[in-house]
Amino acid sequence: MTPATIESWLSLALWTAGIGHFVVLAASFQIPRRLGWKEDLAKLTNFNRKLMWTYGGFIVRVIAVFGALTLSLHQELMNGDRAALFVTGFIGVFWLARIIVDFVYFGQGDWPRGPGMVVGHLLLTSLFICLTSTYFGVIAWHWYVNQGGLS
């Protein structure tokens, strides 16, 4: 595989990752209903319930920005200047942490039952792995190029 081929695959992966963020959002919008947030959050104090919704809203906006940034500044991320590498690494770590949380913190028995939830959980985790791999792949690519890998 030539460097040009790797770069074109990474570019395609980055476009796909940008769209992938909006797929995550589409799934996220179902979470409150599927996990019964309305009933469970009613048990909280008023302020804690509002905090929960506010935090959720902020996370949604962060994911939307990751998608918009990846799609609109695709070339900047591929060019890989210092700030772009920082942002790329940050998004990679963000999704890596999400995978770790899934395996280490969320107990398997805590998830709602049913084949739909199992398939959805599996697909989402796969998407998180693809997102993490893509952003770390871009970092690795720039590291390889900066090491003189193309010369």
Next chain:
Amino acid sequence: MDPIIRQVFVVHSVYIVFVLVAFSALCLLYAPELAGASVLGRFLCIWMAVFWTPRLIVQWTYYDRAVRRANPWGNWGFTAAILYLIVVFGVAALGGVS
């Protein structure tokens, strides 16, 4: 409360901290880029200004008035800090002060 909802709440809280640490690192490490030297820097400034604006609106229109009244120093301290961030990132997003 369902354990998964408690866990989601904790994870969201940690993620918010993580995002704020990244914002801080961006400001400390890439100030010239954020000040208008690159398209990415400008995008990030717009994001940070837009990120903080709803936080201010939420504080004054969504969070309980009783909590604000019970914590006036916290309320005004948060308001001042968030306003400062909105203005700084807003100015930088509009092209800096050069």
